[in-house]
Amino acid sequence: MSGTVRGNKVKNMELLGLLSDGFLLAFEPLNLGLIILGVVVGLFVGAMPGLGSVNGVAILLPMTFLVPPASAIIFLAALYYGAMYGGAISSITLGIPGASTAVATTFDGRPLAMQGEADKALIAAALASFAGGTISIVLFTLFAPPLASVALDFGDPEIFALMILAFATFVGLSGDDIAKTIFSICIGMVMSAIGFDIISGEPRLVLFDLIGFQSKINFLVLAIGIYGIGEMMWTIEVSRGDNMMSKVTVSVERVLGNLKIIWGTWKAWFAASFLGFFVGILPAAGATPGSLMAYGVAKMTSREPERFGKGAVEGVVAPEAANNAASTGSMLPMLTLGIPGSPTTAVLLGGMVIWGLQPGPRLFVTETEFVWGLIASLYAANLFAVIINIAFIPLFLWFLRTPFTILAPLIFVLSMVGGYAATERMFDVWLMLILGMGGYLLRKLDYPVAPAVLAIVLGPIAEPALRQSLLISGGDVMVFFNRPIAGPITIIALILLFLPAFQMVWKRYIRKQKAVES
Amino acid sequence: MRRAEIITAVLMAALSLYLMYKSAELPIGWIPGEGPGGGFWPFWLAAFMFGSTILIAVNWFRRKSPPSQSEDPYLDSYGMKMFLLVGGGITGMIFLVEIIGMHLAAAAFLIYYIRFLGGHSWKVTLGISIPAPVITFLFFDIALRKFLPTGLMDPLYIPLYDYFL
Numbered sequence: 142m143s144g145t146v147r148g149n150k151v152k153n154m155e156l157l158g159l160l161s162d163g164f165l166l167a168f169e170p171l172n173l174g175l176i177i178l179g180v181v182v183g184l185f186v187g188a189m190p191g192l193g194s195v196n197g198v199a200i201l202l203p204m205t206f207l208v209p210p211a212s213a214i215i216f217l218a219a220l221y222y223g224a225m226y227g228g229a230i231s232s233i234t235l236g237i238p239g240a241s242t243a244v245a246t247t248f249d250g251r252p253l254a255m256q257g258e259a260d261k262a263l264i265a266a267a268l269a270s271f272a273g274g275t276i277s278i279v280l281f282t283l284f285a286p287p288l289a290s291v292a293l294d295f296g297d298p299e300i301f302a303l304m305i306l307a308f309a310t311f312v313g314l315s316g317d318d319i320a321k322t323i324f325s326i327c328i329g330m331v332m333s334a335i336g337f338d339i340i341s342g343e344p345r346l347v348l349f350d351l352i353g354f355q356s357k358i359n360f361l362v363l364a365i366g367i368y369g370i371g372e373m374m375w376t377i378e379v380s381r382g383d384n385m386m387s388k389v390t391v392s393v394e395r396v397l398g399n400l401k402i403i404w405g406t407w408k409a410w411f412a413a414s415f416l417g418f419f420v421g422i423l424p425a426a427g428a429t430p431g432s433l434m435a436y437g438v439a440k441m442t443s444r445e446p447e448r449f450g451k452g453a454v455e456g457v458v459a460p461e462a463a464n465n466a467a468s469t470g471s472m473l474p475m476l477t478l479g480i481p482g483s484p485t486t487a488v489l490l491g492g493m494v495i496w497g498l499q500p501g502p503r504l505f506v507t508e509t510e511f512v513w514g515l516i517a518s519l520y521a522a523n524l525f526a527v528i529i530n531i532a533f534i535p536l537f538l539w540f541l542r543t544p545f546t547i548l549a550p551l552i553f554v555l556s557m558v559g560g561y562a563a564t565e566r567m568f569d570v571w572l573m574l575i576l577g578m579g580g581y582l583l584r585k586l587d588y589p590v591a592p593a594v595l596a597i598v599l600g601p602i603a604e605p606a607l608r609q610s611l612l613i614s615g616g617d618v619m620v621f622f623n624r625p626i627a628g629p630i631t632i633i634a635l636i637l638l639f640l641p642a643f644q645m646v647w648k649r650y651i652r653k654q655k656a657v658e659s
Numbered sequence: 660m661r662r663a664e665i666i667t668a669v670l671m672a673a674l675s676l677y678l679m680y681k682s683a684e685l686p687i688g689w690i691p692g693e694g695p696g697g698g699f700w701p702f703w704l705a706a707f708m709f710g711s712t713i714l715i716a717v718n719w720f721r722r723k724s725p726p727s728q729s730e731d732p733y734l735d736s737y738g739m740k741m742f743l744l745v746g747g748g749i750t751g752m753i754f755l756v757e758i759i760g761m762h763l764a765a766a767a768f769l770i771y772y773i774r775f776l777g778g779h780s781w782k783v784t785l786g787i788s789i790p791a792p793v794i795t796f797l798f799f800d801i802a803l804r805k806f807l808p809t810g811l812m813d814p815l816y817i818p819l820y821d822y823f824l
Binding site: 189318320321323324327328330331334338340341343345346347348370373374377378381544546547549550551553554557558561562565567570571574578582583585586587604607608609611612616 | 660663664667671678681682684685689693694695697698699700701704705707708711712714715718724725726733734737738741742745746749750752753756757761765768769772773776777778779783787791795798799803805806807808
């Protein structure tokens, strides 16, 4: 026993030694400058609709050949982190998610901004991102190799079960019309299937035989259409010409008051950080399902779930903590197994190979300085990201104080430019307009549009997972129930899915009991 | 609102049936050795969509959903006016992109909206409509090399690309 304790102590000391070596590398003047530059560039790239961390990392990858590999990955990791923070800025201030990972932040961040509390939403997003980032980096430092092997146990049935769970949190917990929520999810999934069959490669759902539908619909086309055009049309109609966004102010008292409120939501961001990190390490899952599930869990565990969607601070902190935690988590399989957990880490992986590094289990032994320098730089990037982000909040609020009749056309223009930049096809710009207008008209009839946006992101993950699972099981759906990891996830998902029906039966029973008693 | 609810449900049901029909162009059943066919996934999702529209229609009939209980107009005169003016403006802008390029079309749209819909002065209008496309050009075309469409104005951009890139 004492031998084990001594062994653990030695291991911990070794870990601290490696980490302090990493900090020495991260705090070298060149690397520190690159961290700050990466965070600032990432913040703006992330905040720009149509551009996400993957664009920023891909575009700047060639420039990193001017510096040593460790400095290059430190810069790109800082940019990745900054973009994660930046995604929330456009979600809150403009109502357009800068990236798929920030979709869930829009649900409550945007209503908060509309109520004149954009400062609260922005600070909540920044601090929750910091918390999620910090918790995940600590988990990364302590458990990198064993967690990587857990991720390997996730096969197709487990991934599909996870996708069902992600949607179940939406359907089961939605207070909205359930038939319309299911419709919204299904239409989003069908849209994700347009273009070609991902397994056979055959053209599929080429609607009205238009050539433009021979390629898949990019998530951003739908997201910018729905949020950039549809949301603005909605705001124009609801505001009746009034300037709804001019009430935002920022002061020290307000900041301190907001900090208190945000601290009160600690359960939401704490749980979301763990959830986001774990989902992040799963190959092919990533930050979007992580943030969605964190939102669902926060709503499920809240005492006032009806506040969600109307400006609940927990609805901002949970997805933001989760997506930052997931971004750290997705680096874990990249470094330890050579499997990217997200599109951005796939580009980073390519960069590592070009720099002459071989990702995999041996990396922690052969490139100790590189690995621990990267881990230490994540701590530093997270700290600088929160400071820089909060420092920029007055600038974002100034932007919000712009009269709505100026802000609205600027958002429309940004949506068009962002939509084109995402795919570089004019067909998609037209499609974005049609989807935006359609989304606006459906929203007027209480069709929830957010599940459709999430479905178009998760559809391409769910479909191959389902088809491969059925193939390996010979068409037996029990494959989702009789495996040790997939089984419990599927059962929880089904419980959540049928929760509204249970609640309805229970309420009827209580009502009947009361009637009998009276 | 009540009438709009059922009309929309019928339209969405028709869309679902169309999507089921298009999905069935690929096999929707089991292919030995390959598993579910390429149309399986979208076909059943579209079938679920259709089922949802039936439920929406049932809720409409039973007056369960808020829109099915509402006698308010779906789009009142203000909503219709803004829908046409703003929607028409955006449509016009996209048409213009094909002719004069993204940057000039954006400037034209900003002038239309800020000056004529927003009622701002020419000073404010031009103070925003001119720098905004310049900034998008510098950020997207020059800094990020994401070239936005230039339409028939392409020759005008060549000297700019030569200078900056």
